[in-house]
Amino acid sequence: MNDFVKVCSTNDLVKNAGVAALVDGVQVALFYIDEEVFALDNFDPVGKAYVMSRGMIGDLKGELMVAAPLQKQHYNLKTGVCMDIEGLSIPTYPAKIENDQVFVSC
Amino acid sequence: MSKQKIVIIGNGMVGHNFIEKLVASEGYANFEVHTFCEEPRVAYDRVYLSSYFSGKTAEDLSLVKPGFYEANGVKIYMNDKAIDIDLEAKIVKSEAGVEIAYDKLIMATGSYPFVPPITGNEREGCLVYRTIEDLDMIQAAADKGKVGVVVGGGLLGLEAAKALKDLGLETHVVEFASRLMPVQLDDGGSALLKRKIENLGVSVHCSKATTEIVAGDDCVNKMMFADGESLETDIVLFSAGIRPRDDLAKQVGLKLGPRGGIQINNQCLTSDADVFAIGECALHDGMIYGLVAPGYAMAQAVVDQLNSKTAAFEGADQSTKLKLMGVDVASIGDPHGTDENALSYVYENGPEEIYKKIVVTPDGKKLLGAVLVGDAEDFGNLLQIMLNDMDLPEHPDALILPNRDGGGADLFGPDALPDTAQLCSCYDVSKGDIVDAVEGGCCTMADIKATTEAGTGCGGCVQLVTNVLNNELEKRGVEVNTDLCEHFGYTRQELFHICKVEEIKDFDTLLSKHGKGHGCEICKQAVGSIFASLWNAYALEEDKIPLQDTNDNYLGNMQKDGTYSVIPRVPGGEITPEKLIVLGEIAQKYKLYTKINGGQRIVLFGAQMNDLPAIWKRLIDAGFESGQAYAKALRTVKSCVGSTWCRFGLDDSVTMAIELENRYKGLRSPHKIKMGVSGCTRECAEAQAKDIGLISTENGWNLFVCGNGGMKPRHADLFASDLTTEEVFRYVDRLLMFYIKTANRLERTATWMDNLEGGLSYLQDVVINDSLGLASELEMQMQALHDTYQCDWKAAIENPEFTKRFRSFVNVDEPAEQLFVEERGQIRPATESEKLAGIAVQVKELV
Incomplete structure (x- = not known):
């Protein structure tokens, strides 16, 4: 695992929604919910486009999730595992907030 | 083979219903149909009729x-009456001298209102209630x-009373028997119905025999009763039952019943092997049916036989459920307990x-019979128990x-019903x-409704x-x-409503007070x-972002490759050359794919998120x-x-379209709304395929x-004419605001209306007759939404906090990679194989 990279401040995030960042050449989707940040790859493996950061988030059966904006498949925010299609998942990256700064490791 | 002439x-x-059924039957090509x-x-x-x-x-x-x-190909002879049959x-x-040979003749001559033989019954103001005339x-x-x-x-009399009340008259009902609806109701039910109707301002006089109608002192007429009392009135409307129209049948020698009826x-x-009779003119097993459902059943039986199928009409149940002057009334089977040993149970809630x-x-x-007044919800259940x-x-x-x-309570759930149980009698x-x-x-x-037509007639079976x-659905594991x-x-x-x-x-706030969890995209x-519908809450406010799909957040439709469409409003499809040139210049500068879509607008595709604010500013x-x-x-x-x-x-459809578009633009609703305006009946704008259409x-x-x-x-339904x-x-x-307030999520107007009990006529009642008393509130709410309209994009580009959101990445200022290929002189998204083959390029590389 690579080192954590400082990406932006929490002011750049949108509460209960996502934004995209470019970290070491990787497009990352950052979601901000319950004062926590989650990082997933921005690529939608079904829609084949870099759009995950523009999906809506919430929970399903108690698990935090993001719904892909193109076809609305749900992915677990913590694990990246798709809740609708078996065997499918999106890469996740470690992310954290320290002193209002957002760090991601790709 | 020559066609069989009907x-x-x-x-x-009933006559029309017969034709509809014949036209829909498989053998219709073999028939030639004429009707008087x-x-x-x-x-x-x-x-x-009272509506x-x-x-x-009339339309x-x-x-x-x-x-x-x-x-x-049905030949209809209007204003013409059959006067003889050979x-x-x-x-x-x-009457007009037409002579037509037939292979099969259908008598559907109906009935006429019975006018009791009272002296003076032909005086001015003495009328009947049967036709539009x-x-x-x-x-x-x-x-x-x-x-x-x-x-x-009776049933028709109370309908007629509603008509007089609607006309603003002081209204009375005079009944010879000791109670209202003597055939269908018992004393208890009638007494309650009488009380309810009197509360609505109609005077009810039972056990009254009219002996004579004479000139009145204050009104046109005065009715004299056997008990010595009298009543002054301008109109005397006879609704004392129907009699079959059997005069023509009698004249040509068809067999009639002892008291009339073919x-x-x-x-x-x-009695003639090539002549059928259906509806109220027909006497079946000693019975004249004054309801439409048995008439329709007779029509079906004849249509089936003409199509060489065995079919029979074996009598019909006369149970009814209806709303009389707003009062629910139902009668099932034999409500009087004619069998002297029959037992009865009564529930009365004062x-x-x-x-x-x-x-x-x-x-x-x-179960032998039932009477329900004031609450007829048990009708369907009880009827099925008796019929089956x-x-x-x-x-x-x-x-x-x-x-x-x-x-x-659910003693008789749907499972208790046999498969043969008829649920919808209008459409069998x-x-x-x-x-x-x-x-x-x-x-x-x-x-x-669309598949079986169930519930599309009187609507009584919908529940x-x-x-x-x-x-x-539950049995099939579909969660209802x-x-x-x-x-x-x-x-x-x-x-x-919450x-x-x-x-x-x-x-x-809503989630913590009325929900649980974090919510989801739905x-x-x-x-x-x-x-948005309630408060015109602006889509760009920070706390609204999580509530909206990407299309709403970025004010454009996301396309398959993550780019957005740019579609400016072109009200009524009317656009100046100057504006066309601007669209062309923008498309040229940002290399956008340009197309005219089905909504008479020009659509620019392939816009990258970070270019949207600049494009829209222009x-x-x-x-x-x-x-x-x-x-x-x-x-x-x-x-x-x-x-x-x-x-x-005939009229200026473009101006009308522009006015409609300007009144309702930006109106957020459960689903998209489309409208169309045609200037004449040629209907070039396909207005009948829209949520709202004007012709x-x-x-x-x-x-x-x-x-x-x-x-x-x-197809859209005709809602009102000549407005x-x-x-x-x-x-x-009124209609759109009512839709916004009551429709389910992602329910278009057609489904919404079909799911309303009463469908189109209920909606007409709410909107045209203001039956719920909501009209002025609905209009005010629409006006408020109209008054607070703002162009999303105009507000967006004036707000730097908002435009910031269109950055491709929060941490670096560069556009995301987006690959296209060229086709017919414009861009299109590259396919996966084109990307792998390396023939896709970034937009800036396209010349």
């Missing part, structure tokens, strides 16, 4: 779709008078004005006692038909059909859950749309507005060129509602 005498409800219609207009709905006085026009009441006869030569002769005479008499009396307190057997054949009675066999096992001869529970009174604690739909429809994929009441449907999603145990409509009543304006969007500066193509809102109003240029146009006529606008194209195309522009906007204001 002649129908009479174009009433003595009235000046084709068949119309006599059941809802003529509450706003419906609204018509049962014949315009052009139906012509399109199907049964030997098989020829019908008409009768209604016009009643109207004329009402204009001059103040008091009206209906003679006859005698028919189970095949509906008269404060809530409900009366229920059931009559059962002496052993308490079977089902065993009663140990305590039959449980069927009519209120079930307050919710325990064990059985439980088995509903089960088959569910098997075939129907999941909603709207699907069921029962819904129960069967839900039960079947009207909850919006796992976070809210409410429907969209319920949430709408937000409105509690003035909730943010998602977190409830968030629904709530976002509710906030558009706004040039005078464009957002087209809201990304939103569940009004999309476009399609129009033809109209009377300004078209040599056929110009010689006398104003015809308003069509609840149509759509798309996956399941549906002024002002009326159009008033009705559309």
Whole structure:
């Protein structure tokens, strides 16, 4: 695992929604919910486009999730595992907030 | 083979129903159909005749779709009456001199109102209630008078009383028997009905025999009664039953019953082997049926036989459920307990004005009849128990006692019904038909209506059909859950009301007070749309971002590759050359794919997120507005060129379209809304395929509602005719606001209307007659939304916080990689294989 990279401040995030960042050449989707940040790859493996950061988030059966904006498949925010299609998942990256700064490791 | 010639005498409800059924039958190509219609207009709905006085026009009441006869080769002789039949030569002769040979003749001559032989019954103001001409005479008499009396307190008499009341007359009902609706109700039920009707301001006089009608002192007439009393009135409306129109049959020697009526057997054949009789003119097993459903059943039996199928009419159940002057009344089987050993159970609720009675066999096992007044919800259940001869529970009174604690009330769930149970008598739909429809994929009441027609007639069976449907879905493991999603145990409509009543304006408050969890894309969007509809909450406010799909957040439709469409509003499809040039320049500069879409607008595709603010700034500066193509809102109003240029146009459809678009632009709703305006009946704008459609006529606008194209195309229904522009906007204001407030999430207007109990006529009642008293509130709410409209994009580009959101990445200022190829001189998204093959390029590399 690579080192954590400082990406932006929490002011750049949108509460209960996502934004995209470019970290070491990787497009990352950052979601901000319950004062926590989650990082997933921005690529939608079904829609084949870099759009995950523009999906809506919430929970399903108690698990935090993001719904892909193109076809609305749900992915677990913590694990990246798709809740609708078996065997499918999106890469996740470690992310954290320290002193209002957002760090991601790709 | 030459065609079989069918002649129908009479174009009433049953005569027309026969033709509809024949046209729909498989062998129709083998028939040539002729029909006589003595009235000046084709068949119309006599059941809802009184609605003529509450706003419906003769056209609204018509049962014949315009052009139906012509399109199907049915020859109709209007204003002409059959006056002779040569049964030997098989020829019908008409008053106008038409002579037609027939192979099969159908008598559908109907009935006429019985006028009791009272001296003075032909005086001025003495009228009957049967045809639209009768209604016009009643109207004329009402204009001059103040008091009206209906003679006859049966079903039709009470309908007629409603008509007089609607005309603003002081209204009385005079009944010879000791109670109202003597055939259908018992004393207890009648007494309650009388009380309820009197509360509505109609005086009811039972046990009154009229002896004479003479000149009045204050009014035109004075009715004299056997008990010595009298009543002054301007109008005397006779509604004392019907008599079969059997004069022609009698004249040519067809066999009649001892007290009239054309005698028919189970095949509906008269005494002549080539002549059938159906409807109210026919006497079957000693019975004249004064209801339409048995007449329709007779029509079906004859159509089947003409198609070489065995069929019979074996009598019909005369149970009825209806709303009389707003009071629910139902009568099932034999409500009087004619069998002297029959037992009865009665439930009477004084404060809530409900009366229920059931009559059962002496052993308490079977249901013989029932009376329901004030609450007829048990009708479907009780009727099925009687018709299917089902065993009663140990305590039959449980069927009519209120079930307050919710325990064990469902004694007869849908599963207890046999598959043969007829649920919809108007269209003869059985439980088995509903089960088959569910098997075939129907999941909603709207699907069921479209597939089986169940519930589309009188609507009385909707509740029962819904129960069967839900039960079947549950059995198949389909969860019948009207909850919006796992976070809210409410429907969209319920949430709408909660937000409105509690003035909730943010998602977190709503979730903590009425929901659970974090929400999901379903409830968030629904709530976002509710906030927008209620408070015009601006889509760009920071706390609204999480509630909206990407299309709403970035004010454009996301395309398959993650780029967005740019669609400015072009009201009425009218655009200046200067604006066209601006669109061209923008497309050129940003290398956008350009197309004219189906909504008469120009669409630019392939815009990258970070370019959107600049593109829209340029558009706004040039005078464009957002087209809201990304939103569940009004999309476009399609129009033809109209009377300004078209040599056929009757009215200026373009101006109307622009005005509509400007009034409702930006209106957030449960689903997208489309409109169309055509300047004449050629209908170039396809207005009948839109949620709201207008077609110009010689006398104003015809308003069509609840149509759509798309996956399941549906023609719009005619809602009102010959409207002024002002009326159009008033009705559309009310209708759309009512839709926004009551529809489910992602329910288009057609499905919404089909799922409303009462469908189109209910909606007309709410919108045109203001039956719920909501009209002014709905108009005010629409006006408020109109007044607070703002162009999303204009507000967006003026707000730097918002434009910041369009950055491709929060941490670096560079565009995301986006690969295209060129096709026919424009860009299109690259496919996966083109990307791998390395032939896709970034837009900036395209020349």
